Amino acid sequence: MKQMIIHGGKPLQGDVWIGGAKNSTVALIPASILSRTPVTLEGVPRIADVDNLMDLLSEMSVASDFQNTTLRINPEHIKMSPLPSGKIKSLRASYYFMGALLGRFGKAVVGFPGGDDIGPRPIDQHIKGFEALGACVKNENDQIKITSPADGLHGAKIHLAMPSVGATMNIIMASVTAKGQTIIDNAAKEPEIIDLATFLNNMGAVIRGAGTDSIRIEGVERLEAKTPHTIIPDRIEAGTYISLAGCIGNGICIHNIIEEHLDSYLAKVEEMGVVIDATEDSLYVYPAGDLKMTQIRTSSYPGFATDLQQPVTPLLLSAKSGEGVIIDQIYPKRIGHIEQLRKMGADIKVEDNIILVHPTAKLHGTTVSAGEIRAGACLMIAGLMADGKTVINNAGNILRGYDRVQEKLRLLGANVKIQDVPEK
Ligand SMILES: CC(=O)N[C@H]1[C@@H](OP(=O)(O)OP(=O)(O)OC[C@H]2O[C@@H](n3ccc(=O)[nH]c3=O)[C@H](O)[C@@H]2O)O[C@H](CO)[C@@H](O)[C@@H]1O
Ligand SMILES: C=C(OP(=O)(O)O)C(=O)O
Known part of the structure; x- marks a missing residue:
């Protein structure tokens, strides 16, 4: 201890x-696996959540290297693998691997996230969003199993019951590569959401309206990181x-x-x-x-x-x-x-x-x-x-x-x- x-x-x-902002960093690291090319994040804080996310990346054969405040992530040899437990429980933001794996592979198996003991923290809005995109979501033995239909995820209009930061980010990650347009209404407006959208847009995503309560996403085929991203x-x-x-x-x-x-x-x-x-x-x-x-x-x-x-x-x-x-x-x-x-x-x-x-x-x-x-x-x-x-x-x-x-x-x-x- x-x-x-x-x-x-x-x-x-x-x-x-x-x-750099913890709540941006912990979303941008999982979001990095959406890229087909190596990602560089600048201004990364030295915090335990980052170490734990790097361990989770390595479970998927994604190499990462953290020097000073620069984190390099190479998802070129990523292997789709379940993330059932272990480090998943050490932080809340491990739930972003649901959206990121779904966006990249059309499926995800992720243990129920951990995080701070601050009272109940349901993820019903995340699941509602994935389902609206066409995914089938099952909660089995403390694991969330998510699968896309055979023809992939499709855009949808999703109204969040409350402006959840996590649900907004997770739906953005899952929908960037879905077919057609997704609209998230009553979206969270936190600056970290704008940071995620900027990061993904610079990789080729089309996300408009981040920072307002209505975010529109046009699905694209693939994302490729080209320039380093500095975290807010x-x-x-x-x-x-x-x-x-x-x-x-x-x-x-x-x-x-x-x-x-x-x-x-x-x-x-x-x-x-x-x-x-x-x-x-x-x-x-x-x-x-x-x-x-x-x-x-x-x-x-x-x-x-x-x-x-x-x-x-x-x-x-x-x-x-x-x-x-x-x-x-x-x-x-x-x-x-x-x-x-x-x-x-x-x-x-x-x-x-x-x-x-x-x-x-x-x-x-x-x-x-x-x-x-x-x-x-x-x-x-x-x-x-x-x-x-x-x-x-x-x-x-x-x-x-x-x-x-x-x-x-x-x-x-x-x-x-x-x-x-x-x-x-
Ligand atoms: C990693 C990260 O960014 N963590 C932040 C994020 O957490 P997190 O993203 O988990 O918090 P949310 O914005 O989702 O939660 C906001 C409220 O909505 C409720 N809710 C949320 C989702 C859901 O599916 N159902 C539901 O009922 C929550 O219980 C809470 O009352 O935003 C919180 C609220 O600003 C911050 O305290 C956390 O530091
Ligand atoms: C509640 C917090 O973090 P997390 O959502 O990562 O548990 C926080 O940063 O205050």
């Missing part, structure tokens, strides 16, 4: 560079460092961001009193000052991201007065961090899935557990604010999505160490 050890209470300052910056990682800077920063400059992707987040933290200067692709967060309490309700993009409700919580704890309210409409059960924060002395509770936050003048270090990635990010910030030593167990969950986090925190002056300890 990985453990993160923090000696907190020390103001942090300096510069931090944001990596991770808006969730950026938001996490903004929260950290607002809580315990003594002037922190956050580089490699797309400000527009953070609009609703920045509006909220600025309303709380965090002072930020934005330049072209960086933000300077002024030393932490007095903060006002706020209310947050998460929603789909461009609303306040569910993935930022936990990282922003320490900022609410830092407010001077009042009662804060956090309602996660996307994952109402994403509340595992609350009990852990309470162990650190936070005045915070949950009533009917509504998180109620009260100002907490001081947090104290103790042993806590990162139940999932963003709970881990929240506890990491709390640990940096707290007096004394914080030990975060299950810190591997943080490494699922935070690029070179120990290095970045140390550059800001943090006393932090990640170590391996035997499982008890």
